[in-house]
Amino acid sequence: MKFSAQEEYGLRCLITIGLKESATIPEISREEGLSEHHTAKLLSILRKAGFINSTRGHIGGYRLARPAEEIAISGVLEVLGGKLYDKRFCAKHSGLLTMCTHVGSCSIRSVWRQIQDAVDTVLDRVSLADLLAEAEVSILDLPKDRAGLKNHELRQVTNVH
């Protein structure tokens, strides 16, 4: 069970846009250390899903389509990485058979569902606004705690991530 790269990077891009109100691909790309093409691809997914709006042209860029409070992280992750346990799951895992052998007696399915529920419970409580608030606090805290530290020193303090 893993988070996909698309979930990680896509969510980061969304946070960047939220923090800056408005941002262009080159800006986001620079901030997150992604190529512009890669960034464009991720933003395209977020835009098609209705989380952000785009404006073309000289002073164009992206901004949130709705207030951050109304953007649930669960929805964002679903678009970027799919549902953990979706309806097609069992159909896709019937091995060589056309039908899963466990019809009517699938004890694993219940575990998957429980996990899905637990994850949903966490995610439904978190909106983009929560993440933005957290990011802002962290940035403000930084100079106080770590003023004067070089990058390689910082790495040790924070154990990288």
Place this chain on the structure above:
Amino acid sequence: MKFSAQEEYGLRCLITIGLKESATIPEISREEGLSEHHTAKLLSILRKAGFINSTRGHIGGYRLARPAEEIAISGVLEVLGGKLYDKRFCAKHSGLLTMCTHVGSCSIRSVWRQIQDAVDTVLDRVSLADLLAEAEVSILDLPKDRAGLKNHELRQVTNVH
């Protein structure tokens, strides 16, 4: 965020062994609808991780290395599919940079951790014994509820999976 095929199939194989006390590759392969080679690969992972023991030769096969009560599903899934959020995660997702831009201010990391905790809480409560009990009950229930139904009828009742 997805379950991997290896997690799904590997766990199923373990359940089959638990239910039958002892099972061979051809048996498990038949029950789960997997090729024998595929089954062998999955069992090899489970064996190396110490969940099952193997015996070669004519009357060989696999059996649980410990009582099902002592086999935590969390451990099994970790071996089959890795941790959801492990230490190398952020290092692997720094994009083109050698170091993540969010050192010291990573709001996403906290979401990933919360999800990881929620999943762990669910999984730590479940042992292989719980899954075996559930599987046995389901099998016993079947004839009562669905006696006389053909496969294609069953499919409709149970909505496949």
Place this chain on the structure above:
DNA sequence: GCGATACATGACATAATAGTCTAGATTGCG
């Protein structure tokens, strides 16, 4: 209008995952 700055899109290349196949080693039985 035209050039600079942006976004849009789909084909392509690369890497990770999933699953197959070949060859070999071990054990029990007659």
Place this chain on the structure above:
DNA sequence: CGCAATCTAGACTATTATGTCATGTATCGC
């Protein structure tokens, strides 16, 4: 012993996820 049933290991292939690239479209300011 020699054969059949069983596990073991690792190379190979196919599929999917990731990320790049080339090309095209829209908007603004001059």
